[in-house]
Amino acid sequence: MILKIVEIIFPVLIIALLGYFYAKKTKINMDVTNKINMDFFIPILVFYAISEKLPSITVLGTFSIGALIVILGSGLILYPVSKLLDINPRTFLPSMMFSNSINLGLPLALFAFGEEAMAMMVALSLVQVIGQFTIAVMMYGGRSKAS
Numbered sequence: 001m002i003l004k005i006v007e008i009i010f011p012v013l014i015i016a017l018l019g020y021f022y023a024k025k026t027k028i029n030m031d032v033t034n035k036i037n038m039d040f041f042i043p044i045l046v047f048y049a050i051s052e053k054l055p056s057i058t059v060l061g062t063f064s065i066g067a068l069i070v071i072l073g074s075g076l077i078l079y080p081v082s083k084l085l086d087i088n089p090r091t092f093l094p095s096m097m098f099s100n101s102i103n104l105g106l107p108l109a110l111f112a113f114g115e116e117a118m119a120m121m122v123a124l125s126l127v128q129v130i131g132q133f134t135i136a137v138m139m140y141g142g143r144s145k146a147s
Helices: 002-025 031-053 057-084 089-097 105-113 115-133 135-139
Strands: none
Touching (some): 002 105, 057 089, 057 115, 105 115, 115 135
């Protein structure tokens, strides 16, 4: 079992290490790369995963509702914990409820479960990102307004 875990995590770690050492040797300006990634590649990945790899649209809806229940449920469970530990819930809860499921989650889901899991992981990531920019912002004390 440990070998299987290493087999799944190893490619992600190697790529991260290569990037780290390359960045140590070379001055990299990531502005253009990040802009292209956010404006071009991520929307393509979302569209591809949902349109090509998703078994049916009802699966997306069911999985997204399940992800929302997990997010809100973790907040409900951790609210009393934050009060018990005397931690401000406005800062504690959003960081506990919304994980960064894209950076490591997508490659790990791909290596662990194959392309079939990519659509489900993209759906989870969509729920996470939408929640981070709406619910979490309001929890931190800001306002979320649609433009």
